[in-house]
Amino acid sequence: MNMINDDTIAAIATPPGEGGIAIIRLSGPQALSIADRVFECAGLPPSKRAGNSFVHGWIFDDTTGEAGPEVIDEVILLVYRAPHSYTRDDVIEIQGHGGAVCARRILRRLIDAGARSADPGEFTRRAFLNGRLDLLQAEAVLDLIRARSDRAATMASDQLNGSLSSLFNDIYDNLVSSAADLESSLDFSEDELPGHVIPEIQDRVRTAAEDLARLRATWDEGQILREGALVVITGQPNVGKSTLLNRLLTSQRAIVSGTPGTTRDTIEEGFILNGLAVRLVDTAGLRETDCEVEREGIARAGSYINRADVQIYVMDASIGIGTEDRTNLERLDGDHSIIVLNKIDLGQAVEADEVRAYGTPIECCLINGVAPDGIKDALSTIIESGIPQMQQAAISERHRSLIVNTITSVDEGLSRLGENEESGVLLAANALRDAIEHLGLVTGRVYHDELLESVFSRFCVGK
Amino acid sequence: MKYGVMVIGAGHAGCEAALAAARMGVKTALLAVDRTAIARMSCNPSIGGIAKSHIVHEIDALGGEMAVNTDYTGIQFRTLNTKKGPAVQATRVQCDKAFYPTRMQAVVDQTPNLDVIETLATDIWVENGKLRGVRDSNGETLAAETVVITAGTFLRGKIHIGDESFEGGRIGEKAAYDLSTSLESLGFRLRRLKTGTPPRIHRDSIDYECMELQPGLDPPPMFSWRAKRELFHVEQSGDDLFHVEQSDIRPWRPGSDQIPCYLTHTTPETHAIIEANLTRSAMYGGQIDATGVRYCPSIEDKIVRFRDKSSHHIFIEPEGRINDLVYPNGISNSFPKEVQDEFVRTIPGLSRAELVNYAYAIEYDFSDPTQLDHSLESKLVENLYFAGQVNGTTGYEEAAGQGLIAGINAAIKVIRGTPLILSRHESYIGVLVDDLVIKGTDEPYRMFTSRAEHRLMLRQDNARYRMRDHAARIGIVDPDMVSETGRYAEQVESEIERLNRVRRGDRTLAQILRRPDMSYGELDGRDETLPQEVARQVEITLKYDGYIQRDLERIEKARGMEEKAIPEWVDYNAIKSLRTESRQKLNEIQPRTIGQAARISGINPSDIAILSVVIKRGRA
Structure with missing residues (x-):
């Protein structure tokens, strides 16, 4: 049971229009009891069933008064128990017959029984708030929902699996370690430090810049696919x-x-x-x-x-x-x-x-x-x-603007490092911090602790 | 008699706390086991260094004593990071280890409202949940409205030299065991840390010609407004002229007659001896399991952790003019005496070194600083403050900065004012306190410029401007300094305005001055009448202008989150969607605002999102 998501939401999960089946999803603390109220089957009611199980039965409407209960649809009902569900709440998934009318009647019935109609993306938002998905993955889910073609779906599902996250993380780690080296050179005095490391840092930052440029290029691809x-x-x-x-x-x-x-x-x-x-x-x-x-x-x-x-x-x-x-x-x-x-x-x-x-x-x-x-x-x-043949998943508009900001900061860092003046190191370090901060916003990582940890782990100097 | 503020421990934190409170007009007691050990430099003989220097400048700007005391007892003055830009430039001063405490003791003696009581505090006296004062080892009760604990490394201090170990707060001084017990019984979480200090070598047993000379700077860079202003210095003490130098030249000019340091290094033989004896080190032999200072590591640590380095620097620092001892910075260790003798003598210049005092490691209790508010008052017991090494920091400067804040706030509590809380974007002391009370620490905390996210604004050169409003409110700095700072600030502002307005060709003077190779002194169109300090502020401010503007925008943007209060009714245990670890952290630290919560280590953005949602809907 989840205090923050203390109401139970319901929505039709399949796209409108004709299809073989329609899926209606129910998530929240009352999901099981609402299911009990609207669903009839042989054996135990949904709330008495184990998680990850399914049962065949009927959604019925017993508010029809004298006419007696009316069967709305014959369905398969799936039970997910918290936290082992998409949203980490209790979740009921109802697979009914396709067609907008039927699915809408089931949804109406669930709302009458105590659920609330979900806002767009609310299932995913709950998954994010409950720590089930990171920001990138949550976005990928939304892309997946909106995907217009098979290829877009593949791209979104790659992102969901974290391939984009790992790409971002590689660049992020590279920038953090480069920044840490620069920071160390500021925080320890000249005579405590080993010889010049700047050219080596420059190389690493340049690699990050190239990776970022490639990532930005995938935006055009992503745009077309989405x-x-x-x-x-x-x-x-x-x-x-x-x-x-x-x-x-x-x-x-x-x-x-x-x-x-x-x-x-x-x-x-x-x-x-x-x-x-x-x-x-x-x-x-x-x-x-x-x-x-x-x-x-x-x-x-x-x-x-x-x-x-x-x-x-x-x-x-x-x-x-x-x-x-x-x-x-x-x-x-x-x-x-x-x-x-x-x-x-x-x-x-x-x-x-x-x-x-x-x-x-x-x-x-x-x-x-x-x-x-x-x-x-x-x-x-x-x-x-027009689509570069890239293995990796493409990025969204939000990512693109963050990456553009990151690139601006990285470029500034590079130009400061290239100034051949030691005072440039300070400004370069600041620029890299900005870059890391922008990039961290993509994946939700916070740089401050990681940067310091990284600074501290690499030096052996006296007071 | 009842004191307003009672300070337990007279090290660098304790002195600042007691002096500040007394100078604010509050009757203050400073409890010291031994009056002659007040302000003793128990480890290295230097003050300042990168980031620490910034703290010392802020202490001076707020009315503390450390800066002045250092300038008047300094024997070598240097500027570090000269080429890396003003924001990370730092001053480091080697002090005379004998005169630094002597002068501080004289200042303490002369300060009105301040009594030194020679005793060992054993118990925090609390009745019905209310702080009453302190009990001491003689069974006496000492009444006080507020108490500041600045116990340094004395709480259950245990000294190790090789396999030998004994109780002690510093070498030759008793530890405080009862006070730890008293704090624990009040509910404070205490944990263990360790630190160490190198052996001391007799200065006549060193061959200086084998080492690299490191002279001081002339003119000497200083910390304090007063020393920069008063060229000659004579300290008044009672009826007699007390002179810090006690030399024949009087009056004496601070920073004159400097003494050089030397640089040497470890050799492969040194490393071999240390490797062979690792099991005999207290730290490596398993006698100590407390956490040490990672960035001020012992020589054992350095050799084990960085095996690819065949040599480490050692700085040979004189401890004073009259003092015979030399501090070899970089070889703190906890080996038995005979191993110390053996490895030290493999170092160039030290082949016939006579070790007068041996290196030792000390482990001690510190009180988890997340139990404090930003005023350094404890959340558990009202009117009880903690400052310095007892909060898990390392370094004289970090200690003094906290001592000053705790002393000021204890005095403010007595006179019922608004506490002094420095923010992260206006001072290093603010960064220090915020880090301690929000993040806590697992190892002795040392200040770095990389800890300050608004580093370009927090320079040592502008400390007095940053601290001006606070200094004026607290009122313990020289009024001349406050008014001069105000005057200079106006001059800086109007000069920047002029440089932005006046053109040479198609560019403004400000644009010309921003060029990397340009300085104010070379600027065609400069104002010759400006004081040098004003010209320097103008130049630095303009050169960093773009960056500072961006920083200011970021601060403004974060302000919403920083100021968004977490209401009292928020019960983290009831927010099931928070991860267990997050719930624990939030319960432990009890942040006051969303901004503070976001800085807690391990709290991630989705925790903050959840917290914001809960606050917005007004219920858990």
Whole structure:
């Protein structure tokens, strides 16, 4: 029983939408007794069962009055007893049939029986407060919950296992030991100290700086994996942009017509491409227009283009390259662009080679329902190339800003050490302390004691 | 008669405590077993050094005696860390071991409101939970409103020389056994520590030409405002002129006629002898199991822990002008006498050394300092204060700093004022006290600059500015010093303002002065009329400006947490989500604020998160 988490929280743990099963979780001191109230099974009630056991039974509603108890769902109920649970509280997990309605009725029933609807992330917060997870692991769990693709899930689960923690800890330990050497050189007088150790410390700090730079680089990767790559479809009006969107999504998401300017606002949809999350955006055709709504749509298209990881520029191949096309093509980033030459069934006035300089050309005829496999392949190649092939897990935005601060401090330390003036050692030591403090915020370590311990363990001097 | 403040023990902590209380106008008694042992330098003959020097400057700025006493009895003056920047620069002074206590005793004698009582305190006299005073070995009761315990290493002190061991507080002095028992019966947790001191060598048995000469600095760097100001010094004592030097030159200029130190080192032969005799050392033979000073290790410790080092420095420090003894700094040990003779003579320059006193180790009780508040008053018994080595520290300076704070606060308690509590960001003494009462210690605690997170602001050069407001409130420093400090501070401020305003070309004078190779004295546009000290403050302040600003921002940011009180109703035992270890620590130390709790060793950020949540919701 846990005094700080003295109420019992409940939430649906599986994502909304259709699925094979729905999981409803209950955590807190009353979890077992609430389960007893709403669950019926053969044999012992949940509160009399051992931890880490499961039992088959029914969730029922006995508040229906004269009509008698009503079965809500047939479920498997799992019992975890404190502290051997995710939150270290007593936890009940109910696995019911999939579907939003059923799961919501179970949750409603639990709340009627005394539970409170959990805040977002509250299970994880309890796990953190109860010392079950460190800060990095807690964040990883949240990422895992929000992960949009399998790869993002792998990354988050690596982090959960502590691979990121150990990477941070290595850098942290290196900085602490370097700082300790510097501190010692300040706290003991010249004649008590062994010869110059500064170049050796410099080397170690430089290694830390390189590791940090690499970690920062993984942020871009992490961003794509977590949020999905932003793919923006652009082009002049009525070249088939919305058709392309529908083809890639294999649904009729966007309204298509022969009228130029049909799409006036941007449309964003997600889909999974070879295990990678993609956020696909269809934009208003780029043209001069008097229509205010359409102009606004074009402006929005511009802002998406600026943030895009990949741009797909769609052209009507039967017409040829106009002046506006030329201008638009020249703005493309060749390594991150695909040029779709559509409507080749109507004649081909543009050859793939003519546009190859601006991006990867794909010839097709979207209207005939030709599967745009070439586009998918080109897309996944470009997205993959944007992800450095690193073994380690990537970092989140909070980590990134802390790492940027750490890097600033480490760089300052290095430049002070390079000053060739002994007074630089003091300022370098201070800069490294700042760096260690920033880095400690990532993993929740406190430097002060560790630094002193490290200082004291390495010197053999008199008074 | 009843005293306001009664101080038990007249070492460096006890003297500061008694002098401060008496100077604040409170009737004070200083209990000493032997009047002639007051302010004795039981170990090395020097005051100051890195980080310790900062404490001595703060003592001076608050009205303590250690700085003045050192300057007037110093025989060698040095500045350490000269090239590493003003924040870590430190003064170290070798004192005349005979005159340091003599002068301090004279000051004690001359101070109004202060009586020395020669006796051995045996018992803290408490009735119905209320402190009444002290009982002594003669069975007398000595009434006092407040008591400051500054017992040093005397509590159940046990001296070891090789396999020989006997009771004693210092060599040749009786230990205090009854007082330990009395404290334990009041509920205080006592633990054991050990420390040691090297042998003393007759100065005529040393061959100085084999050693490296370490002369003092001229002009001598000083600690005290007074010695820097009064070039000539004559101490008044009763009707007679008492002179610290008692030499023929009088008046005498402090810092003149310095005596050099020498540097030598251990040799492979030294190490071999020590290795071969390790089992005969009291510390290694298992006679002592208390925790020693890691960073002031015995020679046995150094050789065992750092086997890859084939040589260790030894500083040969004279103990005085008249005194025949020399202190070999770096070879404290607890070997039998014959082993000491043997290994010392393998050291260059010491081949015919005559050991007058042998090295010894001492183990003693200290009282866990987490039982104290930041005023150094104990949480268990009101009006009872602890200061100095009895709190687990090592070093004269650390002792004196605490003694001053405890003495001032005991006196404040008598006159019913607000206690003097120095914060971590304004002083080293603040860092010292906070570390002791919040973190406690497992080994003799020594000050380091790395313990001070706001090191760039806590310099020895600006101690008087940092302490100015406190000094003015306590009122035991020379009023001239307070007013001069105020005047200088204003000058520093207006000069910095001017340098930020006036330009040379496209840069301000402040920007030009910030360049690493630039000094105020070379600055085109400097104010020649500024006192040298003001110019120096201006220069250092501007050079560290960016860093200090960042520090100030951090202090401001931490202020919320630092000031967030932990209410009385918080019951750590009821907060089950705290780890057992955390609950124990919090119960033991009883921090007053969240900031203090966060500094307790072993308390981690999630403990603090839990604690904050509990306080926010207003119940466990």
